[in-house]
Amino acid sequence: MSSSDVFSEAVSPVKKQRSDFLSDSASGFARTFFSSRAFGWTIVLVLLAVWQIVASIYPMPQLPALSDIYRTWVEQVVNGDLIVALADTMRITAIGFVVATVVGIILGFLMGRVTVIWGAAEPSVELVRQIPISALLPLLILYLGIADSFKITIVVLAASFPILLNTFAGARSVSKTMRQTAQTFQLSWLQAQLEIGLPAALPYILVGMRQALGVTLVIAVVTGMLAGNSGIGYYILQAQQVLDIRALFAGILTVAAVGYVLNAIFLVIEHRLTRWRTFSSGQH
Structure with a gap:
C-alpha cells in the first residue's frame, strides 16, 4: 500500500465527520428557522416584495405600489x-x-x-x-x-x-x-x-x-x-x-x-x- 493510500484512508474519517457535522448543523438550523417567527416574517417580506414588483410592473389604481403607499403615509404623518x-x-x-x-x-x-x-x-x-x-x-x-x-x-x-x-x-x-x-x-x-x-x-x-x-x-x-x-x-x-x-x-x-x-x-x-x-x- 502506498503512502498516498494510507493518507487517504486517514483523511476519509475526518471528511466524513466534517460532512456529518455540517449536515447536522444545517438540519438543526432548518428546524429552528421553520419553527420560529423568522419563517413567518420571511413569508410576509416575500409577499410584500411580490406586491411591490407586481404593482410596479402592472400599475393598477386599486393596488398601488408599497413605495407609493409609504410616501403617502409619510405625507399623512408629517401633516x-x-x-x-x-x-x-x-x-x-x-x-x-x-x-x-x-x-x-x-x-x-x-x-x-x-x-x-x-x-x-x-x-x-x-x-x-x-x-x-x-x-x-x-x-x-x-x-x-x-x-x-x-x-x-x-x-x-x-x-x-x-x-x-x-x-x-x-x-x-x-x-x-x-x-x-x-x-x-x-x-x-x-x-x-x-x-x-x-x-x-x-x-x-x-x-x-x-x-x-x-x-x-x-x-x-x-x-x-x-x-x-x-x-x-x-x-x-x-x-x-x-x-x-x-x-x-x-x-x-x-x-x-x-x-x-x-x-x-x-x-x-x-x-x-x-x-x-x-x-x-x-x-x-
Whole structure:
C-alpha cells in the first residue's frame, strides 16, 4: 500500500465527520428557522416584495405600489392627519380596555369565588353575551348619540367578556391544596383571595386581557367608521369615499402595525408577570 493510500484512508474519517457535522448543523438550523417567527416574517417580506414588483410592473389604481403607499403615509404623518386620527382611536382603545379590564376582573373573579354572586350574575352575563354588538348599535346610538360615550361603551361591551370568562375560569381553578394552605395559615377570606386566589388566576386573566386587547382595537376602529367623526376608522372610511387608495392602505397598514406592536408589548408584560409560574414549573 502506498503512502498516498494510507493518507487517504486517514483523511476519509475526518471528511466524513466534517460532512456529518455540517449536515447536522444545517438540519438543526432548518428546524429552528421553520419553527420560529423568522419563517413567518420571511413569508410576509416575500409577499410584500411580490406586491411591490407586481404593482410596479402592472400599475393598477386599486393596488398601488408599497413605495407609493409609504410616501403617502409619510405625507399623512408629517401633516398630522394620520397621527391625530390614530391618537383618537388609541384614546378610545385605552379607556375602553382599562374599564373592561376592571369590570371583567372584578366581576369574573367574584363570580368564580362567591357562589351567591355567580348565581345572581350568571343569567344576565350569559344573556348579554349572546347579543351581537351590531344588534345593540341602533339602541346605543339612540341613547348615547355618536359621541365618545357611544364608542367607549361599545368597546367595553366587546372587551369585557373575554376578560370576565377567563378570570372566572382562573378563579375556579384554585386547587383544594391551596385552599387548605389558606386555612392552615388562618388567612381571612380577603387575604386568601388576594394572596392565593388572584395569583392562581393571573395566567387566565392575562390570556383574557390579551384577547380583549385585539378586540378593543378592532372595535375602536369600527366605531370610528360608524360614528363618522374621528379616529383611524373615520380616516380609512373617508379615504375610501374619495377614492384615495394610497391613504386607504396607509391607514389599514398602520392599524395592522399598531395591533402587532401592542400584542408584542403585552406578551413581554405577560412573560414578566408569570415568570414565577414558569420557574415553579421548572422546579417540578
